[in-house]
Amino acid sequence: MHEHRIGYLIKGVQQAIRHRMDDELRHLNLSTSQYAALSALERSDRLSNAEMARACFVTPQTMQQLVKGLEREDWIERCPHPEHGRIIQTRLTASGRAVLDQAHRLVDAIEEAMVEGLSEQERDRLATDLKRCQSNLGHHRSV
Numbered sequence: 001m002h003e004h005r006i007g008y009l010i011k012g013v014q015q016a017i018r019h020r021m022d023d024e025l026r027h028l029n030l031s032t033s034q035y036a037a038l039s040a041l042e043r044s045d046r047l048s049n050a051e052m053a054r055a056c057f058v059t060p061q062t063m064q065q066l067v068k069g070l071e072r073e074d075w076i077e078r079c080p081h082p083e084h085g086r087i088i089q090t091r092l093t094a095s096g097r098a099v100l101d102q103a104h105r106l107v108d109a110i111e112e113a114m115v116e117g118l119s120e121q122e123r124d125r126l127a128t129d130l131k132r133c134q135s136n137l138g139h140h141r142s143v
Helices: 006-028 032-044 049-056 060-072 094-114 120-139
Strands: 076-080 088-092
Touching: 006 032, 006 094, 006 120, 032 049, 032 060, 032 076, 032 088, 032 094, 049 060, 049 088, 060 076, 088 094
Parallel strands: none
Antiparallel strands: 076 088
16 A cells, blocks of 8 residues: 555655765765755855755755865855855855866766656656645645
C-alpha cells in the first residue's frame, strides 16, 4: 500500500543527486553547499550573508563557514553595502565564475543522467508536477 510514497521517492532522488554532486564537485575542490552558494551569487550578483543562507537553505552560521572557505579559494569577495555600511555583501570573483562554469557542466551531466530515458514531454511534465508539489506544500505549512 505504501511502497510508492512520493515523499520518500523524492528524498531518495535528492540524496542520489547530492552524492553524485559531492563526488563530481570534489574534483574541483568544491562542495555541493559551496556550489549552491556560488550559484546563488551568480543569480543575484551581490548578496548579504543572510540572503545567501536563505537561498541555500542553511543557517547564517553555516553560511558564514561556507563564505570563509570560498573566500580562501578566492572565489568570492566581500564588500560593504553601498547604502548600508554595516551590511557586508558577497560577490563572485573571476576565478569564482570560472570554477562555477566548470561545476555547472558537471551538474548538467548529472541531471542529464537522472532523466535519461525520459522524453522531452516527460521531462517537462516531471518539472511541472514537482513545482506543483513544492507550491502545494509552501501554501500549507501547518500539516
